[in-house]
Amino acid sequence: MIPNWMNQADVQPCHCSTVRHGKKGFVGKTIDGILGFLDEAFLSETFSRRPGLLQSLDPRAKLVSILALIFATSLIGDLRVLVFIYALTLLLSYKSKIDIGFFVKRVWLFIPIFAGIIALPMVFNIFLPGDPLYIVAYLGAGAHLGPFSLPDNIFITRQGTMAAIIFTVRVAACVSAVVLLFLTTPQQILFKSLRTVGVPKIYVLTLQMAYRYIFLLMDMVREMYVAKKARTIRSRGIMDDQKWVGGRIGYTLVRSLSMSEKVHMAMMSRGFSGEVHIMQEFKMTNRDYLYGALAISISLVLVMISQNIIRV
C-alpha cells in the first residue's frame, strides 16, 4: 500500500531554475534550455493533477474530442467562428483550473510569434492586392526593390488584414486545444489513450519508453555542459567548441545505443518476448460519453459551417 502522503501531489507550479545569468554563450543557453524543458514538463504534470473539468474526463474521450475540434478548426475560414472556438478553449481552461494568464501566455508567447511574423507582411498590398485601408507610403510609378517592382502606393488592405487575423486566430485556437490536452492529461495516460485513435501497441510502448529516457539523456547532457562550464577559464575558438559539441553528441548517441542493448537484456531477463501488453485501466462513464458526443457534435457543426452547409 502506498501511504497517503505519497499520493498527495503539490499542485502549485514549481520552478526548477531560478538562477538567471547575464549574457549567455552556447553552454549557458543549453543548460537553461534543459532546465526550461524540465520546468515545463513538471508544470504540466502539476496542472494535470488539479481537480478540474478536463482532468476528470476519460482520457480517450478527451483525446478524441480535442482531435475532432482541432480538425474542425483547421477547416474554418470565418473569423467569428474562430473567435468562438478560441473563447471555448479559454472557458475550458478556466473550468479545468488552469490559470488563464499562464494559459494565454503559454499559447501566445511560444508558438504564434512565428505566425505573427508570417501574418504581418500579408496586410500590405505588396503581397495581396485589395482595397486600401490605410496608405503607408507613396512611392510613385516605376518604384522597385532590387529585382522586384513595387506598386505605386503601399497601403494596408482590408482583405489582407482580415486574412492575417484569421490566420493568426486559427493557429492560436489550434495551439490552445493541444495545450489544453497536454496540460490536463498525465503523459503516460495520454500515450495509452492513443490506442483509441489506432496507434499500434508497440508504438504506444515505444513512446512511453522514449519519453522516460528523454529525461535521463537530458540530464546527461546537462551534466556535460555543467562540467564544461565548471572547467572553462577562457573560451577557446569556435572550431574547438564545435568539435567538443560534436563529440558530446556522438558520445550521447553511442551511450543511448549501448543503453538500449542493456535495457533490452533487462527486459528479456524479466520475461519480455517482443509481445507488447498494455494494461487497460480506463473506464468510460455516461458523463464521458456525454462530453465526447457534445465535442464531436460541435466539431461536426463546425465542419458543416466550413463547407457552407450551415450558414452563420
Place this chain on the structure above:
Amino acid sequence: MHIPDGYLGPYTYIALWIIMIPIWYYAGNKLGRELKSRQVPLLALAAAFSFVIMMFNVPIPGGSTGHAVGAAIIGIVLGPWAGVIAISVALVLQALMFGDGGITAIAANCFNMAVIMPFSGYYIYKFISGSAPLASSRRIIAAAVAGYVSLALAATSTGIMFGIQPLLHKSAEGVPLYMPYSLNITVPAMLLEHIFGFSILEAVITALIFVYIQKTDSSLLYGEKEMAIERKRKKGTTA
C-alpha cells in the same frame, strides 16, 4: 521547420497522412522482422536521442548559437527505416507534449524530417563513401554532404508545402486561407535561409559526430557489423 496547425490546408495535410501511414506501416513491419524483441528498446532510445540532439547548442560565428536537426546522422547510424520510426516518435512527442509542431501537421513534419532527411542523408553518404575504408576521410566528407543536402531538401519540401497553399485554398473573395505566400516566395525563402545558414551548421555537426563514431566504434554504423562479419567469412574461406 516544425509546421504548426493552421499553416497547411486540409488537402495538403490529409494527403500527407495518406502518404505517411503506409510508410510507417512498412517501416514497422520491416523493423519488427529485423530487430524482433530489440525493436522497442532500440527505437525508444533512438527516439529519445533524436529529441535530445536539438537541445545541444552549438556556437556559430557572430556570437550566436544554433542547433542541428541530426536526422542525417541518425539515418547513417541506424539505417533509414529505423530513422523514420525513431524521428517520427520524437516528433509526435514534441507535438503532443510541448505543442511544438501541429497535430494535423504531424504527417507533414514527419515526411520532411523523418523521411526525406534520413533517406537522402543515408543514400548520399553511401553514394559518396562508396567502398572507402571505414576510417577514411572520404566518409567524413560524405557525412558532411549528407547533412548539408538532406537539410536543404527538407527545407525545400517545407517551402513547397507552404507555397501550394494559396493555389489550393482561397476564400470566395480570393483571399488565401492558410499560408498566404506563393511558391516563388516560400521556396527561395526556405532554401536561402538553409543553404547559407542552417545547412552549413548541419554539415559541420554531422561530420563531427561522424568523426567521433569513426574513432570510437565504427561497427555502430548501419550495415557495418554485417559487412565486417561477411569480410571475415570471405577471408576464412580463402585462407
